[in-house]
Amino acid sequence: MSGDDARVASTTPAAVVAERLRITEIFHSIQGEADAIGWRTVFVRLTGCPLRCVWCDTEYSFYGGDWHAIEDILAEVASHGAGHVCVTGGEPLAQKRCLILLQKLCDAGYEVSLETSGALDVSAVDPRVHKVMDLKAPDSGESRRNLWSNLDCLLPHDQIKIVIASRGDYEWACSMLAEHALADRCMVLFSPVHGAVQPRELAEWIIADRLPVRFQMQLHKLLWNDAAGH
Ligand SMILES: C[S@@+](CC[C@H](N)C(=O)[O-])C[C@H]1O[C@@H](n2cnc3c(N)ncnc32)[C@H](O)[C@@H]1O
Ligand SMILES: Nc1nc2[nH]cc(C(=O)O)c2c(=O)[nH]1
Numbered sequence: 001m002s003g004d005d006a007r008v009a010s011t012t013p014a015a016v017v018a019e020r021l022r023i024t025e026i027f028h029s030i031q032g033e034a035d036a037i038g039w040r041t042v043f044v045r046l047t048g049c050p051l052r053c054v055w056c057d058t059e060y061s062f063y064g065g066d067w068h069a070i071e072d073i074l075a076e077v078a079s080h081g082a083g084h085v086c087v088t089g090g091e092p093l094a095q096k097r098c099l100i101l102l103q104k105l106c107d108a109g110y111e112v113s114l115e116t117s118g119a120l121d122v123s124a125v126d127p128r129v130h131k132v133m134d135l136k137a138p139d140s141g142e143s144r145r146n147l148w149s150n151l152d153c154l155l156p157h158d159q160i161k162i163v164i165a166s167r168g169d170y171e172w173a174c175s176m177l178a179e180h181a182l183a184d185r186c187m188v189l190f191s192p193v194h195g196a197v198q199p200r201e202l203a204e205w206i207i208a209d210r211l212p213v214r215f216q217m218q219l220h221k222l223l224w225n226d227a228a229g230h
């Protein structure tokens with residue numbers, strides 16, 4: 001194939017349709033986490049995750065799912081008429097073509113957020129995307145997976161989230177806050193593991209220590225208990 005043929009082939013509808021992602025669910029709800037909390041949002045949950053946080057609330061996204069063409073995902077997102085889209089998982093960045101989805105969602109004019117574990121390189125994520133990047137605390141069982149070089153890829157509109165299961169996790173989070181000057185980089189969120197640490201206890205620790213972080217609870221769990229698809 002000549003160079004020109006290759007260019008034509010790469011822009012045919014068949015090639016576009018070939019850009020597929022494995023998806024667990026697409027649903028329309030109220031954003032329950034991070035800076036866009038409260039906005040009506042369409043969630044695109046990608047299947048698969050290389051981590052196994054012990055308290056993970058979306059284990060149902062580890063396996064299964066269905067292949068969807070990116071153009072079909074865009075059409076389904078549009079059908080809900082929301083201005084915000086949240087790409088989550090599973091670990092969305094475990095599928096390389098997630099980067100294309102993020103770019104196309106931004107091109108379509110949505111306010112796009114990406115929930116990511118912090119274990120995979122975020123450097124190629126479209127800069128228009130608001131990254132919500134976890135740092136995994138020790139009780140998750142996955143803190144060795146934190147990719148610390150990701151911190152230098154964060155933009156002022158991004159967020160760092162630490163999900164806290166115990167006083168030990170809290171103290172680790174305080175150390176990371178100081179050691180990596182986290183609050184100077186972007187907004188930092190501390191969130192209790194649902195059903196583990198008492199939310200009020202975490203709130204009181206933050207107040208007592210005068211931390212420059214934003215306390216966060218998962219709003220969708222208050223609204224709909226633990227129901228999937230919300
Ligand atoms: C299910 S994860 C999917 C995206 C990505 N794998 C990650 O870990 O960020 C989305 C968010 O839910 C949080 N999360 C998962 N289980 C939780 C729980 N039991 N309590 C509080 N937050 C939880 C994660 O820490 C993460 O911030
Ligand atoms: N309502 C609602 N808000 C969310 N924000 C982040 C979620 C996630 O699972 O990543 C989530 C979710 O599952 N539901």
Ligand code: SF4
Pocket residue numbers: 049050051052053056057058059089090091117
């Ligand atoms: S990285 Fe995210 S999806 Fe994967 S196990 Fe941890 S919380 Fe669950």
Ligand SMILES: [Mg+2]
Pocket residue numbers: 057058
């Ligand atoms: Mg969730």
